[in-house]
Amino acid sequence: MSGLTSALTQALSGLVVTQSQTAVVSRNITRASDEDYTRKILGLTTDLGGNARAANISRVVESRLSDSVSKSNSAMSGQRVISDALQTLSETIGDVEADGSIAWGIGQLQVLLTDYEASPGSTTAANNAVMAAGRLSQSLNDASAIVTSVRKEADTGIATSVATANKLLADIEDLNKKIVGGGGDSGTIAELMDKRDAAIKSLSAEIGVRTVQRPNNGIAVYADSGVTLFDVNARAITFNPSGTLPANGPGNAVYVDGVQVTGAGAPMALKQGRITSQVEVRDSLATAYQSQLDEVARSLIAQFSEQDQGAPPSLPDATGLFSYSGSPAVPASSTLYPGIASEIRLNPVFDATQGGSAALLRDGGSNGAAYVYNATGVSGFQDRLRELVDGLDADLSFDPSTGLDSTQTVKSFAASSAGWLEQKRSEATRHLETVEASYQRSTDALAKKSGVNIDEEMATLLNLEKSYQASAKVLSTVDQMLATMMEIVR
C-alpha cells in the first residue's frame, strides 16, 4: 500500500512541479522580445519524503556582462552628445563648395575691395564692397548665435540628465528595498531585479556606473570616478542651470552629495556618460570654437581701423568699417576679446542704405578729419584701398589660446578654424561608430546569456508536456491499481 500511495504522491508532486515549470516557460516565451527581461529557470529540490518540489525561480545572468553593457552604453550615449553638437556647430561652415562660410566671406570681401581699388570712382563698386563687409559681420554674428545655442542646449541637457538620474536613483532605492526586504515569492523578486537592472542600464547613459553586490541580493551603485550614487539610500545629484553663460568661461558644475563631479577642480570628475559630455560641449568644445570666431572678428575690426594721418600722429587708432561695443577704441592686439564675434557690426556711416557713404572706405575719415587718407580728395585715390587689400594677405598674430597657429593671415585662420571643427567632427563620427559597435557586441553577449530563445523554450515545453502526460498516466494507472485492490478486498 505504501508503495502505491508513495507513487501517487510522487506523481502528484511531479504534476505540480511540471505546472510550475510550464508557468516559467510560458512567462519566458511571452517576454521573449523584452530587452530587459532575463531568462528564468525554476530550481528543483526534493523534500524529506523524496518528492520533487519547486524551489526558487532564478535569473540567468552574469554580472560581468551587464557591467560591460553599462560601460559601453555610457561611452556611446556620451559620444552621441558630442557628435550631435559638432554636427550642429558645423552648420556654421556648411559644405566646402558652398558660399556662406566665414572663410568664403573674407575672400569675397577681398575680391570686392580689389574691384573697388580698380575703379575707385565707382559708387557701385564701393557699395558692393561695403555690402560684402555687412554680410561677413552678419555671418560672424550668426555663427556666434549657433555656438551660444549649442551651449545653452548642453546646459539644459545637463539639467535634464540630472533630473533623470535622480529619478532613476529613487527607483533603484525603491526596488532595492523591496528586493532586500524579501517579502514576496522568488518570481516577484526576480522580476524586481530585472527592473532594477534596467534602471541601472538607463542610469549608465547619463553617468558611467559601477555596481557592487550587497547581501540579500542588494546592490550599491558608484559613479565611474568612485563617488557613491546609491548605497541603501540614493544620493542627491544637484545642478543649478547656468542662465546666461559667460562668453569664454565655464557654466555651473554638477554635484553629487555636495561633491563637485564636473569641471576644473572637481576632485572626483565623472568620466563617461551624457552629463560629462554635455559639460565638455558647453565648457570646452563650443568655447574653443567661439574663441576662434572671436579672434577672426577682432582681427577684422583691427585691420579696418583708421590711423591718424597727421605728421606726427597724435590720436589713437579708431575702428572704421567694422565696429563693436567698445568702438571707437581698437581691441588690444593678439588678445582674445570674448564675445566680440557676436558684437561685430558694419559701421552704419559706410552703409549707403542707412544714409552713409561707402566712399569712406576709399577716403578714410569716418572718425573725423584727422583720419582722412585722401588728402587731395581725388576720385581715383587708391592708396587706402591698396592698404586694405594687402592687409588681408598680411600675417597677423592671434591669441594662442584658440588652439590654432598664432601667426597667419586672417583668411587662413578662418579656414583653419573650419578645418579644426571638421576634423573634430570627423573624429567624433568615427569614434561614435566604434563605440556603437562595441555597445552592440556587449548587448549581444548579454543577450546570448540571458535572452530567450523561443525554440529552446518550445522544446522544453514539449518535454514538459510529455512529462505531465507521463505523471498523469502514472496517476491513472495507480488509481486503477488501487481500484483493483479495492475490488479484491470487497
Place this chain on the structure above:
Amino acid sequence: MLLERTTTSLLNSTLRSSIRQLQVDLQRAQTEMSTGRHSDAGLVLGASVGRNLDWRSEIERLQTSLKRNAIQADRASVSQAGLEAVKGQADYLMKTLIGARSAQNGGELAKTAGSNSLKGVMDALSTSYAGEFVYSGQTPDSPPIANYEGGAPQSAFDTAFFDEFGFDKTDPFAATITPSQMQTFLQGRFEDLFKDPDWQANWSTSSSENQLARIDAKTQVDADANANEDAFRQVLKASIAAYELGGTAIGQGTFQVVVDAAAAGLAEGLKGLGDIQSRIGFSEQAIDQANARMTAKKSLLESSVTESEGVSEFDAATRINTLMTQLEASYSVTGRISKLSLLNFI
C-alpha cells in the same frame, strides 16, 4: 562561458541592423554618383577642409583677377590708341612745318596745320573708357584738359604775348619782331606757360598721379598716361606756336625761328610719346604674363579640389551594384530565417 547559444531576437535583429547599414550606404552611394562628390565632404576631409577652403577662395580670386585684367588690358590698348593718334598729329605737324619753313605762305600753312594738330591732340586727350577719362590720372571723373580756343589757355597766351612785346598778336606791328626777340619769348614767357604752376592753373585739370592696375595678388603696374606728361605738353606747345605765331604778321626770319623751335619740341615730344608707349607696352606684357600664370594656377587648384572632394562615378556605380546585391541577399535570408520556428513543426 557555457555552450554557445543565441536568442530569437538576436537572430532577427542582427540582420535588421545590417540591412539598415546597407540602406544608409546605398543612399550615400546614390548621392555620390549623381553629384560626383562625397556626400559629406567635411567628414571625409576633416582638417583638410581648411586647405580646400583656401584653394576655393584662391580660385575665386584668380578668376576675378583674370576678368579684371581683361578690362585693364582693354583700357591700356585704348590709351595706346590715343597716344598713337597724338603721335600722328605731331608727325603731320612736323612735316608741314618743315615744308612751310621756306614757303611763301609759310605762316598760313603753319597756322592751319597748328590748328588741326591742336584739335587732334585735344580730342585724343579726351578719350574715355567705361565712363572714365583715360588721361586724367587720379581724377578720372573730370576731363584732363581745358578747351584752348576762347578759354583760359588762350587768354594766358595773349597776356604773355602782350607782356613780352607790348602789343596784341593781331597787330601788324608784329612784323618788327626780330628773330632774337622771338627766341627770347619762346624760351621765356611762352615756355613758362607749359610749366608748373601755369600749366595747372590755365590748362590741365588732370592729376599727375596715375591709377595703378593690380594684375595679380601682389603686383601692380602703371598702364596709364596722364595729360601732364611732358610729351603732351611739347606737342601742344609746338601746335600753339604754329597756330598762334604762324598767324601773326612776323617776318620770314622770325617765322623760321618759330618753326625751328616747334620742330625741336615736336622731336622731343615724339620721343617722349614713344617712351610712354613702351612703358604701357611693358605693362600690357606683364598683364599677359600674369594671365598665363594665373590661368595655369587656377587649373591646378581646380583639379586638386576635384580630386580631394570628388568621387569617381564609376566607383560609386560599382558600389551601388554591390550594395544592392548584398541588400537583396539580406532580404531573402531575413525572410527565410523568420520562417524558421519550431512552432511550424509542432
